[in-house]
Amino acid sequence: MRGEATAQRWPIGSEWEEDGGGFGGSAAPSIGVRIRGGRHGLQLQVRWGAAGKAFLLSPSSIPALTDTWVSSTDRQKGTAASSLVALPSTPTGPNPLHLMASLPLCRSPSSILPSWPHRPISASFHPKNSSSAVVAHVSVQDPPPQGPAPPSDSSSNGGRPSSDARYLWVNPNSPRAAGVARARAGSGRRARLAAAAAELGACEPAEAAVAAALEAAFPEPPSEQDAVIVLNTAAAASTETAVLALRWFLRNAEVRKKVILYNVVLKLLRKQRRWSETEALWSEMLRDGVQPDNATFSTVISCARACGLPSKAVEWFEKMPEFGCLPDMLTYSAVIDAYGRAGKAEEALRMYDRARAEKWQLDPVICSTVIKVHSTSGNFDGALNVFEEMKAAGVKPNLVVYNTILDAMGRAMRPWVVKTIHREMVDQQVQPSRATYCCLLHAYTRARYGEDAMAVYRLMKDEEMDIDVMLYNALLSMCADIGYVDEAEEIFRDMKASVDARSKPDSWSYSSMVTLYSSTANVVGAEDILNEMVEAGFKPNIFVLTSLIRCYGKAGRTDDVVRSFGMLEDLGISPDDRFCGCLLSVAANTPADELGKVINCIERSNAQLGDLVKLLVDRSASPESFREAASELLSRARGVVKVPYCNCLMDLCVNLNQMEKACALLDAAQQLGIYANIQTRTQTQWSLHLRGLSVGAALTTLHIWMNDLYTELQSGGEGLPPLLGIHTGQGKNSFSDRGLAAMFEAHLKELDAPFHEAPDKAGWFLTTSVAAKHWLEAKKASELVTV
Numbered sequence: 113m114r115g116e117a118t119a120q121r122w123p124i125g126s127e128w129e130e131d132g133g134g135f136g137g138s139a140a141p142s143i144g145v146r147i148r149g150g151r152h153g154l155q156l157q158v159r160w161g162a163a164g165k166a167f168l169l170s171p172s173s174i175p176a177l178t179d180t181w182v183s184s185t186d187r188q189k190g191t192a193a194s195s196l197v198a199l200p201s202t203p204t205g206p207n208p209l210h211l212m213a214s215l216p217l218c219r220s221p222s223s224i225l226p227s228w229p230h231r232p233i234s235a236s237f238h239p240k241n242s243s244s245a246v247v248a249h250v251s252v253q254d255p256p257p258q259g260p261a262p263p264s265d266s267s268s269n270g271g272r273p274s275s276d277a278r279y280l281w282v283n284p285n286s287p288r289a290a291g292v293a294r295a296r297a298g299s300g301r302r303a304r305l306a307a308a309a310a311e312l313g314a315c316e317p318a319e320a321a322v323a324a325a326l327e328a329a330f331p332e333p334p335s336e337q338d339a340v341i342v343l344n345t346a347a348a349a350s351t352e353t354a355v356l357a358l359r360w361f362l363r364n365a366e367v368r369k370k371v372i373l374y375n376v377v378l379k380l381l382r383k384q385r386r387w388s389e390t391e392a393l394w395s396e397m398l399r400d401g402v403q404p405d406n407a408t409f410s411t412v413i414s415c416a417r418a419c420g421l422p423s424k425a426v427e428w429f430e431k432m433p434e435f436g437c438l439p440d441m442l443t444y445s446a447v448i449d450a451y452g453r454a455g456k457a458e459e460a461l462r463m464y465d466r467a468r469a470e471k472w473q474l475d476p477v478i479c480s481t482v483i484k485v486h487s488t489s490g491n492f493d494g495a496l497n498v499f500e501e502m503k504a505a506g507v508k509p510n511l512v513v514y515n516t517i518l519d520a521m522g523r524a525m526r527p528w529v530v531k532t533i534h535r536e537m538v539d540q541q542v543q544p545s546r547a548t549y550c551c552l553l554h555a556y557t558r559a560r561y562g563e564d565a566m567a568v569y570r571l572m573k574d575e576e577m578d579i580d581v582m583l584y585n586a587l588l589s590m591c592a593d594i595g596y597v598d599e600a601e602e603i604f605r606d607m608k609a610s611v612d613a614r615s616k617p618d619s620w621s622y623s624s625m626v627t628l629y630s631s632t633a634n635v636v637g638a639e640d641i642l643n644e645m646v647e648a649g650f651k652p653n654i655f656v657l658t659s660l661i662r663c664y665g666k667a668g669r670t671d672d673v674v675r676s677f678g679m680l681e682d683l684g685i686s687p688d689d690r691f692c693g694c695l696l697s698v699a700a701n702t703p704a705d706e707l708g709k710v711i712n713c714i715e716r717s718n719a720q721l722g723d724l725v726k727l728l729v730d731r732s733a734s735p736e737s738f739r740e741a742a743s744e745l746l747s748r749a750r751g752v753v754k755v756p757y758c759n760c761l762m763d764l765c766v767n768l769n770q771m772e773k774a775c776a777l778l779d780a781a782q783q784l785g786i787y788a789n790i791q792t793r794t795q796t797q798w799s800l801h802l803r804g805l806s807v808g809a810a811l812t813t814l815h816i817w818m819n820d821l822y823t824e825l826q827s828g829g830e831g832l833p834p835l836l837g838i839h840t841g842q843g844k845n846s847f848s849d850r851g852l853a854a855m856f857e858a859h860l861k862e863l864d865a866p867f868h869e870a871p872d873k874a875g876w877f878l879t880t881s882v883a884a885k886h887w888l889e890a891k892k893a894s895e896l897v898t899v
Contacts, residue, residue: 304329305338305341305342305345306345307329308325308326308329308330308342309341309342309345309346310346311325311328311329312325312326312329312342312346312353312357313346313353315353316353317350317352317353317356318356319356319359322353322356322357322360323356323360326342326357326360326361326364329342330364333364333365333366334361334364334365334366335365335366336365336366336367336368336369336372336373338365339361339365339367339373340372340373340376342357342361343357343358343361343373343376343377343380344376351380351381351384351386351389354377354380354381355377355389355393358373358374358376358377361373362400370397370400370402371397371402371403371404371405371407371408374393374397374402374404374408375405375407375408375411377393378390378393378394378408378411378412378415379411381393381415382411382412382414382415382418385415385418385419387415387416387419387421387424390412390415394412403435403436404435404437405437406437406438406439406440406442406443409428409429409431409432409435409437409439409443410440410442410443410446412428413425413428413429413443413446413447413450414442414446416428416450417446417449417450417453420453422450422451422453422454422456423454425446425447425450426447426450426451429443429447439467441467441472441473441475441477441478442477444463444464444466444467444472444478445475445477445478445481447463448460448463448464448467448478448481448482448485449481449484449485451463451485452481452484452485452488455488455489457485457486457488457489457491460481460482460485461482461485464478464482473505473507474501474502474505474507475507476502476507476508476509476510476512476513477512479498479499479502479507479509479513480512480513480516482495482498483495483498483499483513483516483517483520484516484520486498486520487516487519487520487523487524492520492521492523492524492526495517495520495521496517496520496521496529499513499517499533508540509537509540509542510542511542511543511544511545511548514533514537514542514548515545515547515548515551517533518530518533518534518548518551518552518555519551519554519555521533521555522551522552522554522555522556522558523558525558525559526555526559527555527556527558527559527561527564530551530552530555530556531564534548534552546572546577546578549568549571549572549577550583552564552568553565553568553569553572553583553586553587554586556568556590557586557587557589557590558586560590560593560594562590562591562594562596562599565587565590566587566596566599569587569603573606578612578614578615579615580614580615581607581614581615581616581617581618581620581621584603584606584607584615584617584621585618585620585621585624587599587600587603588600588603588604588621588624588625588628589624589627591603591624591628592624592625592627592628592631595628595631595632597628597629597632597634600624600625600628604617604621604625607621617648618650619645619650619651619653619656622641622642622644622645622648622650622656623653623655623656623659625637625641626638626641626642626645626656626659626660626663627655627659629641629663630659630660630662630663630666631662633663633666633667634663635663635664635667635669635672638659638660638663642656642660651683652679652683653685654680654685654687654688654690654691657676657679657680657685657691658690658691658694660676661673661676661677661691661694661695661698662694662697662698664676664698665694665697665698665701665702665710666701668701668702668703670702670706670709670710671709673698673709673710673713674709674710674712674713677695677713677716677717687717687718689749689750689752689753690753690756691717692714692717692718692721692753693753693756693757693760695710695713695714695717696714696721696725696756696757696760696761696764697756697760697763698710699711699714699725699760699764700760700763700764700767700808701763701767704768707729711725711726711729720744720745720748721745721757723741724738724741724742724745724761725761725764727741728761728764728765728768728770728773729768731770735772735773735775735776736776738773738776738777739773739776739777739779739780742761742776742777742780743780743783743784745757746758746780746781746784746786747784754781754784754786755786755787755804758777758778758781758786758787758809759805759806759808759809760806761777762774762777762778762806762808762809762812763806763807763808763809764808765777765808765812766807766808766811766812767808771812771815774808774812775812775815775816777812778809778812778813778816787805787813789801790802790813791817791820793833794833795833796833796834796835797833797834797835797836797837798821798832798833798835798836798837799836799837799838799839800813800814800817800837800838800839801839802814802838802839802840802841802852802856803839803840803841803852803875804841805852807852807855810840810852810856811859814838814856818888821836821884821888822888825885825888825889831881832881832884832885833881834880834881835878835879835880835881836867836878836879836880836881836884837870837876837877837878837879838856838867838876838877838878839875839876840852840853840856840875840876840877841853841875842874842875853869853875856877857869857877860877864887865879865887866879866880866883866884866886866887867879
């Protein structure tokens with residue numbers, strides 16, 4: 113019926129409009145109502161008449177409505193608060209101000225309704241007659257309406273809430289309500305921008321396709337922030353697509369600073385290391401009249417550095433003053449790192465000094481870069497000085513700085529410094545990362561700090577960190593060198609049990625295990641690893657066969673040595689200097705009746721070395737001819753094998769009781785500078801340094817030193833100093849199962865020599881000049897050493 117009013121519920125933000133045609137063809141003017149939540153409560157804005165006059169009921173004219181109800185179901189969905197105000201579906205009357213003035217609004221329903229949940233306010237319009245003004249009646253006693261559901265932005269199909277929905281009152285003035293509204297608006301915007309970025313990443317790198325995707329995503333001109341977010345989020349997009357999208361945004365978006373969008377795309381090009389595209393975009397930016405800023409230069413310089421073009425990085429750095437840009441910390445750091453990557457340590461350090469001279473405050477980024485430059489150039493003291501300097505300047509090292517200095521000190525073979533820095537890092541509550549533990553492992557394994565390395569390894573296992581095959585191999589190599597058999601077997605089991613393919617054993621892993629077993633003459637273990645290696649699809653390499661031959665030699669299995677040498681020929685592997693040195697080591701411990709088998713293998717590996725060994729074995733050959741042949745061979749040999757060759761040859765001389773040839777070989781080695789600083793003399797002490805020598809080489813050196821002491825006494829010169837010392841070092845010797853100190857102690861007792869192990873200096877044997885003089889005079893020099 114025309115005169116009746118039907119109450120409906122409308123949320124805040126809704127608009128309602130009717131014209132004259134909506135009332136049975138009457139000529140009543142059109143009316144539009146908008147309901148919105150203001151800062152001081154609910155506001156109703158009314159547009160009345162064909163002329164579109166608008167009236168706003170402000171809080172200053174009537175009490176503000178603050179009662180707001182939301183459905184509990186909608187509240188769980190995150191729906192913003194809505195004021196439910198009943199409006200007439202068939203309004204009549206000429207003056208909306210009468211309608212607005214007749215709304216008795218209240219502050220809170222708690223003063224009216226006795227129980228919870230509160231009911232929504234229901235406003236009903238009851239016209240007196242068809243021509244009179246509209247008078248509104250508001251009733252708080254009406255139950256929640258069960259009629260048609262209010263319009264909803266999220267439901268275009270006219271869906272209705274359930275009849276059992278509960279309505280809770282929420283104060284729209286509360287910060288929580290405003291936050292919910294902002295979150296709802298923000299989440300929708302983020303989803304829209306993420307969808308636009310996804311569409312951009314999926315489209316073809318063509319101008320039409322990119323334009324179509326962005327026009328569909330942005331019916332209205334996007335803002336500058338929207339453009340930045342889309343370009344940053346479109347990680348899957350190619351560089352060509354990103355550049356095309358940049359051009360579209362520059363034409364269509366509301367951009368205040370174009371350089372920001374250019375910087376975003378330049379960072380994308382830097383990430384993909386596309387230098388040519390970076391230069392092209394730089395030129396396009398200049399043609400567009402865009403002035404680059406510091407971020408632009410930092411991005412371009414770091415891109416050149418990442419692409420391995422340090423000269424380009426320096427070139428762009430020199431361009432900065434032309435555009436009125438001054439280098440900042442990031443720019444200095446990028447240029448310093450570029451110099452460091454180019455191997456120009458002096459230029460990098462000069463740039464670092466320049467930054468300091470211009471009063472730039474030290475920054476962890478710059479300090480870590482300079483530490484890395486020092487480390488790469490081998491100036492480890494300089495790296496440590498920069499680390500201490502930054503702390504003295506009040507700059508707190510971060511995780512990157514700690515990892516960089518730990519890596520530098522590990523390369524410098526200074527594990528004690530590594531331990532100190534790591535303790536400091538823990539005290540400063542800097543949480544270590546996987547890179548930190550990798551640096552610790554590299555440092556400890558290089559220095560053969562077995563206990564510390566195993567502690568770090570087990571900590572990484574407990575933390576379930578990824579350990580790749582390179583770290584595993586470093587641990588196995590350390591265990592092989594220091595004889596950690598149980599630990600190596602544990603590590604090898606962990607490698608085989610790993611589900612990560614990057615942690616599975618490779619040929620180096622098997623080689624380290626064979627080396628481990630060969631150092632302890634465990635033939636069964638070495639053969640088992642070799643068989644397992646072949647089953648895993650790896651062919652034995654030169655390192656595996658070298659370790660296997662050493663293992664057979666220590667076990668006295670000469671025939672197996674010859675058989676393993678045949679495997680080398682069958683695999684087509686050429687013997688190298690280390691392999692020949694291994695054969696020399698085996699020959700030094702081979703009985704005389706089987707020595708010919710090993711010499712034959714040496715001759716087939718290196719003819720010149722084989723001839724020298726034959727000359728050594730031949731007792732009719734003179735020491736002088738042997739000395740000349742040895743000098744010729746050692747002068748041509750590589751530096752890393754000269755000492756092992758001399759050690760093994762002197763061992764063989766001593767075992768064959770060829771002491772004169774051993775002394776001739778030692779003299780030739782000293783003439784070539786192979787053995788340096790074996791003897792040192794001061795006013796208070798004469799010392800003999802045997803650390804690093806084999807047993808035969810050490811005995812030969814001792815023999816010559818005793819002869820020199822005896823000659824000094826006989827010459828009547830200045831005499832002996834107050835103290836004489838022999839330094840053998842401590843620990844296991846590489847050329848013997850026993851340590852050199854233990855073997856020398858036994859040998860000195862056999863000679864009845866007055867040298868005794870120093871209690872406060874490990875690896876040293878000392879005596880006084882008086883005791884040495886009495887002992888030397890009691891014996892002739894030729895009888896001092898009995899082999």
